[in-house]
Amino acid sequence: MASTKFIVEGMHCGACTGRVERALAAEPGVQTASANLVARSVRVEFEAPATAGSLAEALEKAGYPAAQTETRLEIDGMSCASCSGRVERALAATPGVLSAAVNLATRTATIQYAQGAIAPSELAQVVSAAGYPARVSSPEAPAEPMTTRQITEARSLRNRFLLAAMLTAPVFFLAMGPHLYPPLHHSLARTLGEDRIQEIQFLFTTLVLLFPGRMFFRLGLPALARLAPEMNSLVALGAGAAYLYSSMVVLTPRLLPPGSFDVYFEAAAVIVTLILLGRWLEARAKGQAGAAISRLIGLRPATARVLRDGTVIELPIEELAPGDLVELAPGARIAVDGVVTEGTGFVDESMLTGEPIPAEKAPGSAVTGGTVNGTSALTFRVTATGTDTVLARIIALVEEAQGQKLPVQALVDKVTRVFVPAVMALSTLTFLVWFSLGQGLSAALVAAISVMIIACPCAMGLATPVSILVGTGRGAELGLLFRRGDALQRLAEVETVAFDKTGTLTEGRPALTAIFRATDKTEDEILRLAAGAEARSEHPLAHAVVAAAEARGLPPARARKVSATPGRGLSAEVEGHQILLGNAAALTEAGIDTTALNKATEAFAQAGKTPVLVALESVPVAVLALEDPPKAHAADAVTSLKNQSLSVAMISGDAQATAEAVARGLGIDHVTAGVLPAGKVAAIAALKARGATAFVGDGINDAPALAAADVGLALGSGTDVAIEAAEVVITGADPRGAARAVALSRAVMRNIRQNLFWAFAYNTALIPVAMGVLVPFGGPGLSPMLAAGAMSLSSVFVVTNALRLRRAAG
Known part of the structure; x- marks a missing residue:
C-alpha cells in the first residue's frame, strides 16, 4: 500500500473537498482519500493499478489540479541504458512522483512531482538507495558544467586505464607472447618455470582488479545483489569468473578435473583494460558533445568596467545591477544585457543569431551579454543580470531540451529493461551447452564470459541522448533554441512549413x-x-x-x-x-x-x-x-525548404491580392489571406489534414497558430507571447532559421537511427558468434579479449557518430 499527498489550491469549501475525495475514490486501486480544506491538501492511500500520475490526472479532470513542481538530480555511477532505466523506474515507483526522465548522456534526472508529497532530497535518497549516488542540482548552487564533469571523468578514466595497461602488459606478454613467437615459450619455461609464470600473472591480474578494475565490482556486485544487474555487473561477472577460475588453477588445482588447468588471467586483465579504454574514449567524446553549452557559458566575461560616481571601476559581473552604466572598450565582450546610452558602432551577435554580419548599435539599441563589441567605444545601461539575461535563458533552454526524451527512446527503454537479465541467461545457457557437449570446463567458461562481455547495452542507452546533446548544442550555435526536446523529432516529420507574412517574411516596417x-x-x-x-x-x-x-x-x-x-x-x-x-x-x-x-x-x-x-x-x-518589403533572405528560406522536399505556405491577415503578390515574389505556392487570428488556426488545421505542419510567426496574433501547429517556430525578434507559444525559437529575425531547424532536426533523427541500428545490429550479430553458434560449421568463436574490445568500440562508435552533428545544417 502506497500513500501520497497532493496540494490542491483550488479547494475553497466543503463541497470542493467532497468532489476531490470522490474523484480520487473513483480511481481503481484507491483505498482512501482524505481532503483537508485548511491545509488545501488531500492524502491518498492506493495500490496498483493507481499511480501518482493517474491520481493527478483524476484531479485535473475533476477541475482541481494538483500543485506540481520540478527538480533536477545529478547522478553518478550510471554507465549504460540499464542503469538509467533502473533509476527511472525507482523514481516512477516513488509515491508523489508524476514523471521522471533520466538522461544517460548528461547523467541527470528531471522529475515532475506533486508539491508537498516528497522533497527533492528524498528523491535523491531514492536514487542513491538504488545504487546510484545522487544529489539535488539547485539554482543557488548551480551544477558544475556538464563538459567540466566529463573532462574530470575522462581524466580519472585515463589514469585508471594507464595503470591497468601497465599492470596488464606483463600478463599479456607471459600469456600471449609464446603464442605469437613459439621459441619464447621454451625460453620462459626454462627461465621461470610454468608455475612461476602463472603466479606472476596471478599477482598482476589481482592488482588490476583490486585497483583500476575495482569500480566494476564496487558498482556491479551490489546491483547483482539487488537482483538488478547492469553493465558493470556483466563486466564484474565476466572478469571475475575468469580470474576466480584461473586462481583456483594456481592455488587449489586439486579441486578441478583433469585437463582443466589452463589459466585465463590475461582475459580478466585485458577485459578490464579494454573496457576502461572504451570508457575513457567515450567520456572524451561526450565532453566534446556538450562543448556547445560550455562555449556558451564561456562567453560570459568575469568582470565589467562600471561607471560609479564619475569613476570607472572594474567589478565582477555578479555585482552588476540593473541601472548601472558600463563602459565597453573596442573588441570587448559585453558582460550583461543592456541598452546603449552613448556611442555608435557594430556588435558581433553571431553567438546569438548565427549570422556573421555585425549589427549596428546606436543610443537606444539593445545589446546582449556574450556578444562582442566592434571597433567603437560604447556605454550601455544594464537592464538584466544573472539568470535574467538572454544568454542565461538560452543556456537554460538548451540544457532543458538536452535532458528530455524523444518518443523514439521508448522502444530502447523497453529493450534495455530486460536486456541484461536476458544476456546473463544466454551466458548461462552457453556454458551449459558447451559443457554438456563435452568441450570441457575451460572452453565452456570462455564462451560464457564472451557472451557476457560482448552484450553491453551502453551503445543502446547512448544512441538517442548523445545525439540530442550534440544536436541541441549545434542548434544553439545556429541561433536555434529547442524549448522542448521532442520538437526535434516532430520537426523532422513535418511536410508543410507555413509562414506568417508581416514581420516574419517581410521586414514588418511598412x-x-x-x-x-x-x-x-x-x-x-x-x-x-x-x-x-x-x-x-x-x-x-x-x-x-x-x-x-x-x-x-x-x-x-x-x-x-x-x-x-x-x-x-x-x-x-x-x-x-x-x-x-x-x-x-x-x-x-x-x-x-x-x-x-x-x-x-x-x-x-x-x-x-x-x-x-x-x-x-x-x-x-x-x-x-x-x-512592407520582404526580408533580404526570405526567398532563400523558401528555396531551402523546397529543396528539402517541403511544401511552403503563407498565412496572412492581409488582402488576398497583396498576400499573393508577396508570395509570388518569394516563390510560395499556397496562400491563405484575409484571415483573423482565429482564422490562422483554421488554416493550420486545413494544412495539418494534408500532413504534419510547422508554423513560423513572430507576433501576438500568431500565438494561437503557433500553438495549433504540430511544431511552432517563433522568431526571437518577435513578442514574448509568440515565443512562449512556440517549441522552437529562432533567435534574431532571419526566416532562414526555419530551414536550418528542419535540416538540423532531420540530421539528428537520421543520426539517432544510425546509432540505434548500430547498437541493435551489433548485439544481434555478435551475441550468437560469442555463443559459438558458428564453431560447429568451421566458423570463428569470440575470445573474451576480442569481446571486450568490440564492446568498447560500439559505445565509442555511437558517440563519435553523434559528434558529426557538430557540422550539421551549417
Missing part, C-alpha cells in the same frame, strides 16, 4: 508609398486626420501612417473615442469628424459603399502593397498604399 484620393481634400489633410487616429494604435501599419505624416511635418490631429477591431481596422473621432480606417471588409461591415475605391484598392494589392481605406463621415475618401 512605409506609405502612395495615396489615392476620391475627394477634394488634399493628401496632407487626409494624412493628418488618419495619423491622428492611428497614433493611438500599436499596429505596424498605424506606425507607417504616423511616420509618413511626421515626414511631411504634419502634426497628427487630436483623436477621441478610438476603437480598434483586430484584423479589420479602427474608428475614431478626429476634430469632430468620424473617421474609419481599415480594409475593405471593415468599411463594408460598417455599411459603406467602397465602389469608388475598388479600382485603386485592387491596383495597389496587385502591386504587393497593403491598401488601407479611409472613410470620413461614412463617405469613402482615400486609399493609403503601404508597402
Whole structure:
C-alpha cells in the first residue's frame, strides 16, 4: 500500500473537498482519500493499478489540479541504458512522483512531482538507495558544467586505464607472447618455470582488479545483489569468473578435473583494460558533445568596467545591477544585457543569431551579454543580470531540451529493461551447452564470459541522448533554441512549413508609398486626420501612417473615442469628424459603399502593397498604399525548404491580392489571406489534414497558430507571447532559421537511427558468434579479449557518430 499527498489550491469549501475525495475514490486501486480544506491538501492511500500520475490526472479532470513542481538530480555511477532505466523506474515507483526522465548522456534526472508529497532530497535518497549516488542540482548552487564533469571523468578514466595497461602488459606478454613467437615459450619455461609464470600473472591480474578494475565490482556486485544487474555487473561477472577460475588453477588445482588447468588471467586483465579504454574514449567524446553549452557559458566575461560616481571601476559581473552604466572598450565582450546610452558602432551577435554580419548599435539599441563589441567605444545601461539575461535563458533552454526524451527512446527503454537479465541467461545457457557437449570446463567458461562481455547495452542507452546533446548544442550555435526536446523529432516529420507574412517574411516596417484620393481634400489633410487616429494604435501599419505624416511635418490631429477591431481596422473621432480606417471588409461591415475605391484598392494589392481605406463621415475618401518589403533572405528560406522536399505556405491577415503578390515574389505556392487570428488556426488545421505542419510567426496574433501547429517556430525578434507559444525559437529575425531547424532536426533523427541500428545490429550479430553458434560449421568463436574490445568500440562508435552533428545544417 502506497500513500501520497497532493496540494490542491483550488479547494475553497466543503463541497470542493467532497468532489476531490470522490474523484480520487473513483480511481481503481484507491483505498482512501482524505481532503483537508485548511491545509488545501488531500492524502491518498492506493495500490496498483493507481499511480501518482493517474491520481493527478483524476484531479485535473475533476477541475482541481494538483500543485506540481520540478527538480533536477545529478547522478553518478550510471554507465549504460540499464542503469538509467533502473533509476527511472525507482523514481516512477516513488509515491508523489508524476514523471521522471533520466538522461544517460548528461547523467541527470528531471522529475515532475506533486508539491508537498516528497522533497527533492528524498528523491535523491531514492536514487542513491538504488545504487546510484545522487544529489539535488539547485539554482543557488548551480551544477558544475556538464563538459567540466566529463573532462574530470575522462581524466580519472585515463589514469585508471594507464595503470591497468601497465599492470596488464606483463600478463599479456607471459600469456600471449609464446603464442605469437613459439621459441619464447621454451625460453620462459626454462627461465621461470610454468608455475612461476602463472603466479606472476596471478599477482598482476589481482592488482588490476583490486585497483583500476575495482569500480566494476564496487558498482556491479551490489546491483547483482539487488537482483538488478547492469553493465558493470556483466563486466564484474565476466572478469571475475575468469580470474576466480584461473586462481583456483594456481592455488587449489586439486579441486578441478583433469585437463582443466589452463589459466585465463590475461582475459580478466585485458577485459578490464579494454573496457576502461572504451570508457575513457567515450567520456572524451561526450565532453566534446556538450562543448556547445560550455562555449556558451564561456562567453560570459568575469568582470565589467562600471561607471560609479564619475569613476570607472572594474567589478565582477555578479555585482552588476540593473541601472548601472558600463563602459565597453573596442573588441570587448559585453558582460550583461543592456541598452546603449552613448556611442555608435557594430556588435558581433553571431553567438546569438548565427549570422556573421555585425549589427549596428546606436543610443537606444539593445545589446546582449556574450556578444562582442566592434571597433567603437560604447556605454550601455544594464537592464538584466544573472539568470535574467538572454544568454542565461538560452543556456537554460538548451540544457532543458538536452535532458528530455524523444518518443523514439521508448522502444530502447523497453529493450534495455530486460536486456541484461536476458544476456546473463544466454551466458548461462552457453556454458551449459558447451559443457554438456563435452568441450570441457575451460572452453565452456570462455564462451560464457564472451557472451557476457560482448552484450553491453551502453551503445543502446547512448544512441538517442548523445545525439540530442550534440544536436541541441549545434542548434544553439545556429541561433536555434529547442524549448522542448521532442520538437526535434516532430520537426523532422513535418511536410508543410507555413509562414506568417508581416514581420516574419517581410521586414514588418511598412512605409506609405502612395495615396489615392476620391475627394477634394488634399493628401496632407487626409494624412493628418488618419495619423491622428492611428497614433493611438500599436499596429505596424498605424506606425507607417504616423511616420509618413511626421515626414511631411504634419502634426497628427487630436483623436477621441478610438476603437480598434483586430484584423479589420479602427474608428475614431478626429476634430469632430468620424473617421474609419481599415480594409475593405471593415468599411463594408460598417455599411459603406467602397465602389469608388475598388479600382485603386485592387491596383495597389496587385502591386504587393497593403491598401488601407479611409472613410470620413461614412463617405469613402482615400486609399493609403503601404508597402512592407520582404526580408533580404526570405526567398532563400523558401528555396531551402523546397529543396528539402517541403511544401511552403503563407498565412496572412492581409488582402488576398497583396498576400499573393508577396508570395509570388518569394516563390510560395499556397496562400491563405484575409484571415483573423482565429482564422490562422483554421488554416493550420486545413494544412495539418494534408500532413504534419510547422508554423513560423513572430507576433501576438500568431500565438494561437503557433500553438495549433504540430511544431511552432517563433522568431526571437518577435513578442514574448509568440515565443512562449512556440517549441522552437529562432533567435534574431532571419526566416532562414526555419530551414536550418528542419535540416538540423532531420540530421539528428537520421543520426539517432544510425546509432540505434548500430547498437541493435551489433548485439544481434555478435551475441550468437560469442555463443559459438558458428564453431560447429568451421566458423570463428569470440575470445573474451576480442569481446571486450568490440564492446568498447560500439559505445565509442555511437558517440563519435553523434559528434558529426557538430557540422550539421551549417
